[in-house]
Amino acid sequence: MPAPIWLALLPLRSQDPSSSTDEPDLHGAALWALGFSPRVAVVDQAVLLEVGASLRLFGGLLHLAEQLQAGAEALCLAVSAPAATGLAALAVARAGQRLEIADLPGETTPGEALAARLTEQLDPLPLRTLTAAQRAEGTLLRAGCSTLGALRRLPRGGVSRRFGIELLHALDEAYAQRPCAFAWEQLPERFxxxxxxxxxxxxxxxxxxxxxxxxxxxxxxxxxxxxxxxxxxxxxxxxxxxxxxxxxxxxxxxxxxxxxxxxxxxxxxxxxxxxxxxxxxxxxxxxxxxxxxxxxxAASLSKSLLPDDGARGGTLVQALERISVRLGAEHVRVPRCTEDHRPEHQTAWLPWSAAGLPRPVAVRGDVQMDALAVGPQPTWLLAEPLPLAARAGQPHYQGPLALLAGPHRIEAGWWHRTADDSGEHHEHAQRDYWVASNAAAGLVWIFSARLAGERVAWYLHGVFA
Structure with missing residues (x-):
């Protein structure tokens, strides 16, 4: 088990009584601290957390300390220098020894070093930094005992009779001579x-x-x-x-x-x-x-040595999301495939929604909309089909068109009804699509619509780039 590393989060007002800094919500701060360690406790108007087992997850003490310090400042909290016990970290915080990123060791297992210098760290601290010693501070100061090191050197029997066994227990817990038990904060079911x-x-x-x-x-x-x-x-x-x-x-x-x-x-x-x-x-x-x-x-982090390409797309999604909030969802649109064989209805442009990017709609079980495209599809589709002239049954567009491939027959939309000022219309399509070309127009996508009386009308619907 990794050696313990304790940090204390102390309200800024506790260090400077004249400060006008807002009093933070300690239990709310403890809830935030649970994101760094499961061992978090609110003790004596401070938040204590043990991060020794979290170093590997956050990439070492340096990276963990940077994240803790940034969040603590926003919560009006000061992060103490690390210590080997919880009460030691609290005493260090009350003494004003804050976390200094530049002074932290670069290795990921500094717990042993903290344990080795625990006595050196605590002995010079004043009595007021230990809660159990605050009530006896006046008497001890008059006796010439002003630091925790001096208190520790007093006869234990006399200290116990004069001030109670609780002071010795707290002193032993701070110096790692006695195990310390805290009431750990628990995560709520709902936030x-x-x-x-x-x-x-x-x-x-x-x-x-x-x-x-x-x-x-x-x-x-x-x-x-x-x-x-x-x-x-x-x-x-x-x-x-x-x-x-x-x-x-x-x-x-x-x-x-x-x-x-x-x-x-x-x-x-x-x-x-x-x-x-x-x-x-x-x-x-x-x-x-x-x-x-x-x-x-949440998905677990990838253990692969290769970069995760899927994680790179999050930036674009987040950027589009912010733009849609700023400009309005109706000004940021995304395409969505629909269950329709008619080319002009196969894609619908919908406003961005909080549900994210729409996904293709599957038809006939596992068949995707891409399977509906039979034959070559044009690069550019006209918003409205352009009527073409026909001479001797041959369509013309910047000259006569030669039919290269086809026909691809589409007959759909019999269920589709639209209404305008002139009345109700149906969108039933009966078309034969062809790939055609000539020297002036290049490759184009045309179709012939069957009309009444065996008549045929030709239309330009797409262009191949």
């Missing part, structure tokens, strides 16, 4: 987080600052549960001093094209949605929730 805003917010885009804290908690929840989400709902409550015509609050639901737990992508997507919102009244509280139906298992 729902709440944040009271420090001041009234009048503009919807400004809600992103507070919403990002909730998204950090959601990211930790998703990582700890090893799941992805395809959406979330951000709600807000209006201030009690709102106008009578304003509602109690509002909400927006953000759906993603593909399941994700990427914090930056979710934040950018929420930012685009908030930019289109307008608050009826100032907001004072935020909530963030996820429908369990939107959660899906």
């Amino acid at each position: 729902h987080a709440r944040l009271e805003l420090p001041s009234r917010v009048d503009l919807a885009p400004a809600l992103l600052f507070g919403a990002r804290r909730l998204l950090l908690q959601l990211s930790g929840f998703l990582h700890a549960r090893q799941v992805l989400t395809s959406g979330f709902t951000l709600g807000w409550l209006h201030d009690a001093m709102r106008a009578r015509t304003a509602s109690a609050g509002g909400e927006i639901t953000v759906r993603t094209a593909e399941p994700s737990r990427d914090l930056e992508h979710l934040s950018r997507l929420l930012s685009e949605h908030l930019a289109r919102e307008q608050l009826e009244a100032p907001a004072c509280e935020l909530t963030l929730g996820v429908d369990p139906a939107w959660l899906s298992p």
